[in-house]
Amino acid sequence: xxxxxxxxxxxxxxxxxxxxxxxxxxxxxxxxxxxxxxxxxxxxxxxxxxxxxxxxxxxxxxxxxxxxxxxxxxxxxxxxxxxxxxxxxxxxxxxxxxxxxxxxxxxxxxxxxxxxxxxxxxxxxxxxxxxxxxxxxxxxxxxxxxxxxxxxxxxxxxxxxxxxxxxxxxxxxxxxxxxxxxxxxxxxxxxxxxxxxxxxxxxxxxxxxxxxxxxxxxxxxxxxxxxxxxxxxxxxxxxxxxxxxxxxxxxxxxxxxxxxxxxxxxxxxxxxxxxxxxxxxxxxxxxxxxxxxxxxxxxxxxxxxxxxxxxxxxxxxxxxxxxxxxxxxxxxxxxxxxxxxxxxxxxxxxxxxxxxxxxxxxxxxxxxxxxxxxxxxxxxxxxxxxxxxxxxxxxxxxxxxxxxxxxxxxxxxxxxxxxxxxxxxxxxxx
Numbered sequence: 001x002x003x004x005x006x007x008x009x010x011x012x013x014x015x016x017x018x019x020x021x022x023x024x025x026x027x028x029x030x031x032x033x034x035x036x037x038x039x040x041x042x043x044x045x046x047x048x049x050x051x052x053x054x055x056x057x058x059x060x061x062x063x064x065x066x067x068x069x070x071x072x073x074x075x076x077x078x079x080x081x082x083x084x085x086x087x088x089x090x091x092x093x094x095x096x097x098x099x100x101x102x103x104x105x106x107x108x109x110x111x112x113x114x115x116x117x118x119x120x121x122x123x124x125x126x127x128x129x130x131x132x133x134x135x136x137x138x139x140x141x142x143x144x145x146x147x148x149x150x151x152x153x154x155x156x157x158x159x160x161x162x163x164x165x166x167x168x169x170x171x172x173x174x175x176x177x178x179x180x181x182x183x184x185x186x187x188x189x190x191x192x193x194x195x196x197x198x199x200x201x202x203x204x205x206x207x208x209x210x211x212x213x214x215x216x217x218x219x220x221x222x223x224x225x226x227x228x229x230x231x232x233x234x235x236x237x238x239x240x241x242x243x244x245x246x247x248x249x250x251x252x253x254x255x256x257x258x259x260x261x262x263x264x265x266x267x268x269x270x271x272x273x274x275x276x277x278x279x280x281x282x283x284x285x286x287x288x289x290x291x292x293x294x295x296x297x298x299x300x301x302x303x304x305x306x307x308x309x310x311x312x313x314x315x316x317x318x319x320x321x322x323x324x325x326x327x328x329x330x331x332x333x334x335x336x337x338x339x340x341x342x343x344x345x346x347x348x349x350x351x352x353x354x355x356x357x358x359x360x361x362x363x364x365x366x367x368x369x370x371x372x373x374x375x376x377x378x379x380x381x382x383x384x385x386x387x388x389x390x391x392x393x394x395x396x397x398x399x400x401x402x403x404x405x406x407x408x409x410x411x412x413x414x415x416x417x418x419x420x421x422x423x424x425x426x427x428x429x430x
Contacts, residue, residue: 022064022123028057029117030129034137036408037180040158040172045102050407054113061116070122072115075417076360080111082353083404086346090314103317110410117414121421124376130415131380135193135203138184142206145169149213157213166215178219179397180408181211183390186226187412190386218400226393233369233385314347338398358395361413364420365391374426377419384419387412 032053039048065072084107091100120126148156149167158168171177185207194200211219228251236244342354365388373384381387390412397403 022060022068022126025057025060025064025119026123026125026129028053028060029126030133032057033130033133033411036134036411037137037141037177038170039176040170042172045106048407051109054109054407058109058112058116061119065119068122070119073118073121073417073421074111074115075118075364075421076111076114076357076413079353079355079357079360080107082356083107083342083346083350084353086314086342086348086350086353087317089349090345090347091316091319093313094316094319096316096319100317100319106405110405110407113407114410114414114417117411118417118421120415120418121425124380124422127377127415127418128380130411131187131191132193134184134411135188135191138181138188138207139194139203141169142181142203142210146206146209146213149210164215167210167213169210169214174214175216175218175401176406178211178214178216179222179394179401179403179406181207181214182219182223182226182393183408183412185211185223186230186386186390186393189230190381190383192382218397222393222397225396226389229389229392230386233389234383236369237385312348314343314345314350317345319345336400336402338402338404341402342404361391361416364416367420367423368416371420371423373419374422377422381419387416387419391416 032050035048035050035053038050039046042048043051064070084104087100087104087107090096091104117126117130120130145157145167149159154160158170158172159165160168163174166174167177168174169177171180185204188194188200188203188207192200194203211223228247232244232247232251235247339354342350346353368384368388372378373381378384394403394409394412403409
């Protein structure tokens with residue numbers, strides 16, 4: 001009578017003898033990442049081709065993890081559970097239409113996508129496929145869109161009368177396009193892709209131009225926030241806490257001087273009028289900033305009144321506009337703000353979930369800033385602290401967009417989870 005024992009695999013990285021690497025899953029994740037920018041034409045419920053890839057990746061990851069008996073972690077689960085439960089409870093209490101269930105299904109799919117990407121802790125090839133695909137896609141995408149915009153190929157850039165001369169590209173929304181490109185810029189810097197420094201500088205320039213052509217004020221603001229934080233965390237990694245604090249102090253001083261001495265002496269209204277009558281791109285971006293700010297202030301004011309007149313349960317996912325219409329509000333629009341939208345649509349339960357979700361993201365970003373990746377992952381993401389900068393960038397963007405349904409947000413979250421889990425595996429092995 002003989003007994004056989006299962007060989008013990010090293011924790012963290014799959015690829016020991018006899019262990020399949022999940023090549024189909026790796027290839028599909030890379031392809032799906034390439035599809036993230038292509039959101040128009042949209043299918044039913046604003047679905048896109050990338051969603052089919054995401055669903056297939058989730059299925060493949062479950063099969064691969066089950067076959068290899070890999071431990072599965074569900075990063076951000078507590079916060080996401082609060083968001084989904086809050087939305088479901090609000091929909092039930094408010095007797096929301098059955099169609100609101102689609103929003104909750106989208107929440108689950110995006111969460112499952114990030115959990116599938118987190119399996120990269122077991123196989124660096126997953127992280128390599130996603131990061132390389134993302135960086136190369138952003139570079140090639142900008143390399144096509146920038147010349148197309150300059151020569152006026154509106155069929156490619158998506159420019160239409162609705163947004164003036166602002167380019168939504170294949171996203172259907174200039175702000176969404178701008179946000180994707182800002183995130184891509186920091187991802188490229190974190191991964192140092194393309195590898196050639198000269199080519200990478202050209203890629204940075206192309207992406208910056210593509211961001212500029214979206215005319216998104218929000219994208220420009222988040223880009224500035226990201227650049228300041230990137231300089232601070234890079235100084236910290238190179239020169240310690242003193243270097244990082246010096247950068248932050250310098251930025252705060254410059255901001256204070258601008259706010260205290262420069263801005264009071266500048267007539268923003270006149271500048272906007274000049275911009276509105278000059279270059280079309282300035283007219284449709286900075287020239288409209290006063291109206292845009294006024295609209296957002298009105299939305300926040302109406303949303304706050306709606307919450308105070310309602311109850312703590314919420315009105316149901318994606319129900320802000322419909323509820324404003326039902327209450328005959330003077331200005332009917334979606335919240336365009338994740339913080340307000342969560343409170344209105346998912347109630348107190350959802351707001352607590354969003355808080356826990358934010359804490360989970362912050363904790364992982366801090367690990368990337370202060371910790372060190374295992375060698376196999378450090379070669380793929382040489383500057384992980386720049387990947388962490390995307391966290392505050394998206395938190396800022398959430399103040400004027402609803403970013404929780406951005407596919408590229410959850411792709412980034414999955415990458416962050418994979419890297420942090422790999423760091424934990426390394427610590428446990430030591």
